[in-house]
Amino acid sequence: MAYKNEDRYDESVTQKLIENYKSIITNLGEDAEREGLLKTPERVAKAMQVLTKGYHSDAHKIINSAKFHEDVSEMIIVKDIELYSLCEHHMLPFFGRAHVAYIPNGWITGLSKIARVVDVFSHRLQVQERLTVQIMNAIKETLNPLGVAVVIEAKHLCMMMRGVQKQNSVTTTSAFYGEFEKNPTRSEFLKLISAHLS
Numbered sequence: 001m002a003y004k005n006e007d008r009y010d011e012s013v014t015q016k017l018i019e020n021y022k023s024i025i026t027n028l029g030e031d032a033e034r035e036g037l038l039k040t041p042e043r044v045a046k047a048m049q050v051l052t053k054g055y056h057s058d059a060h061k062i063i064n065s066a067k068f069h070e071d072v073s074e075m076i077i078v079k080d081i082e083l084y085s086l087c088e089h090h091m092l093p094f095f096g097r098a099h100v101a102y103i104p105n106g107w108i109t110g111l112s113k114i115a116r117v118v119d120v121f122s123h124r125l126q127v128q129e130r131l132t133v134q135i136m137n138a139i140k141e142t143l144n145p146l147g148v149a150v151v152i153e154a155k156h157l158c159m160m161m162r163g164v165q166k167q168n169s170v171t172t173t174s175a176f177y178g179e180f181e182k183n184p185t186r187s188e189f190l191k192l193i194s195a196h197l198s
């Protein structure tokens with residue numbers, strides 16, 4: 001079913017996930033029947049559907065729904081778009097911010113749609129590199145711009161709470177297309193967002 005917002009859940013998926021999470025709680029050595037945990041499988045089932053709702057959204061449709069003809073040829077940057085995603089290896093969160101820019105070639109889109117595209121792809125099981133490229137490609141394929149740039153800075157809980165346990169490392173990924181593949185455009189973009197790069 002299509003999820004219009006995060007309050008809608010697929011009832012059959014919820015029921016299956018409730019059984020799955022009951023088993024997980026039991027297999028972790030907890031008592032799934034104790035009072036505090038009784039509703040937990042349902043809560044997690046719903047939370048996980050929200051965190052993966054991007055599978056039910058189409059980034060191309062989102063951009064095309066607010067696509068306007070406009071003769072602008074300057075770089076448009078939407079920076080500091082906060083994002084929360086789940087790493088596909090551990091299903092633990094990674095979170096940070098995305099900086100997205102494009103140079104129009106006759107078409108622009110609503111600014112909020114750029115942030116919505118970040119949400120669509122981040123609400124899936126991801127690796128940061130693919131997330132970065134998917135955002136770039138969605139803008140490239142819908143607006144046919146002269147260039148697109150995406151930079152994502154994120155911290156991965158799988159590197160913080162477990163495993164290597166590094167609390168301060170930030171991963172930066174980038175994807176550049178068209179004009180952004182060369183200077184001076186790329187350096188102008190990086191300069192404009194540089195206050196936000198660590």
Ligand SMILES: Nc1nc2c(ncn2[C@@H]2O[C@H](COP(=O)(O)OP(=O)(O)OP(=O)(O)O)[C@@H](O)[C@H]2O)c(=O)[nH]1
Pocket residue numbers: 087088089126127128129156158159162163164
């Ligand atoms: N490239 C990339 N790697 C990621 C991302 N999120 C998590 N990882 C890494 O995925 C790797 C999975 O490695 P494995 O050796 O299979 O898993 P693991 O034994 O749990 O690894 P450790 O985290 O080193 O304990 C780890 O190095 C994670 O840091 C991501 O977005 N991009």
Ligand SMILES: [Zn+2]
Pocket residue numbers: 087088089090091092156158159
């Ligand atoms: Zn991970």
